[in-house]
Every structure is written in C-alpha cells, then in structure tokens.
Amino acid sequence: MNIDEKLKKIRLVEAPPFLFTRIEAQINAAVNVISPRWRWSAIAGFAVLVLINIYVVAQSLRPRQAGIETVVNALSLSTSNNLYDE
C-alpha cells in the first residue's frame, strides 16, 4: 500500500464541544491582566515624577539671595551710607 492510500484512511473528526468554554475563559483571563506595556508606562511616569520632585526639593534647599540684594547687584547700587571716600 502506498503512502497516499495510507493517508486516505485518516477521517475528519468533530472538535470537542467544551472547547469554546475554555477559549472564553482564557480570553477573559487575559482581559483582566494589565498588559506589560501599560505597566512599564506607569513605572516610567512614576520615575519621572520622582525625579521632578527631587529637583524641586533640591532647588528649594539652595540658599537664595534676598530680593533687595538682587536689585542692588543688578543696578550696581551702593549699600553703605558713605557718600565720600574718606
């Protein structure tokens, strides 16, 4: 008997009826899981937020010149009452 004749003995069968229930269950399970893309986006967003916060805190801790001193420096004004060099 040749190969073709042997292969012709294979019959088609019906798929089991419970398969659709299993497929539905797997699809629903997949829908409830947060996809990796969203997870990584959230982590990256959180990291950016933390970095911004660190920058803002660092800026606020740096010693700043009083407002008036800024004006004096900008206009090259004298800060003493001595009008003449003595």
Added chain:
Amino acid sequence: MPGEFSFKAIYDEYKNLVFNLSLQYVQNATDAQDVTQEVFVKVYQNLHKYDSATASLKTWIYRITINQNLDFLKARRSKKRFAFITSIFGKEEEPAHFDHPGVAMEDKDELKQLFALINQLPHRQKTALILSRIEERSQKEIAEIMGLSVKAVDSLVQRALANLSRTEGKDKFYRINKLLL
C-alpha cells in the same frame, strides 16, 4: 466579550478545520485541543488586525493554525531535550503519544509508523504534505496559505513523498532484519 457574536460564528465555522489540522501535526486529541484553544485565542486577539484584502479569513486562520502547531512542536522538542536533566532529579516527562481519533484501531500501528516518519520531515515539506494529501487542499490554496508559488508547493510535496518512501523503505529493512535476527 466585544464582538462576541461574530467571533462565535467564526469559531463555529472553523473549529473542525483547526482541530483536524492540529491533529495531523500533534497526533493526539489532548494536544490538539490545547493548540486549537491557542489558535482561537490568537484569532480573537488579532481579529482587529485582519485585512480581507490580503487574504481570505480561511487562509488567515490556516496560517495561524500552522504557526501555532509548529511552535507547539518546537516547545515539545525543547522540553524533551531538558527531560533527561529533570529525570535526574526524579521528575520524568511523559513522551507524546499517538492517539489520533481520526484513525481506526485496525490502522493505528500502520499510521503511527507513517506519522513518525512524517514528523521527521522538514517543517515546510511536512506542512505541504499535510495540506495536500490529508487536508486535500488544491495546490493554489496551499500556495496562498504558505505564501509560495504553485511550483514551489508541488516541489515540496514531491520531495516529502520521496523522503517518506526512502525512509519507509529503510525502516522496513531494519524492522525485517530485527525480526530475522
């Protein structure tokens, strides 16, 4: 499930096609069920990407089924390679068994041997042979499914049959020799 009605209709129309094709690749009902399940989950997840201009729905589903079966067999081979390591630690893997529901009991031994030889074919020859000789698809359909020319499909089928005849002959020779010794 969104679009549940249309997905159910697709499932009802193609479930037997997918299940039977999977049986030709994995040769047992349990594995075929698993693969069929994976195929339809993939169909559901990628239905929005399907473009009817590129291929018919049947061709698209055929391609997913073939790729899913080849991935399954690749994973099974990898498991077997590590099986000897896990067996050292006392956990043995069950070998894949031949339990094809489309094969009558009296033909089981003969077809089990034939499928053992088919499983050794390169995967494109195996796919072309299954689609041509078991699924009885036309060469034009097979060419569309596999993304090849009709001539290439014909060549694959002929090479598959030649390889099978050669290895079947060798196999018979070894078995007869074994009986005589």
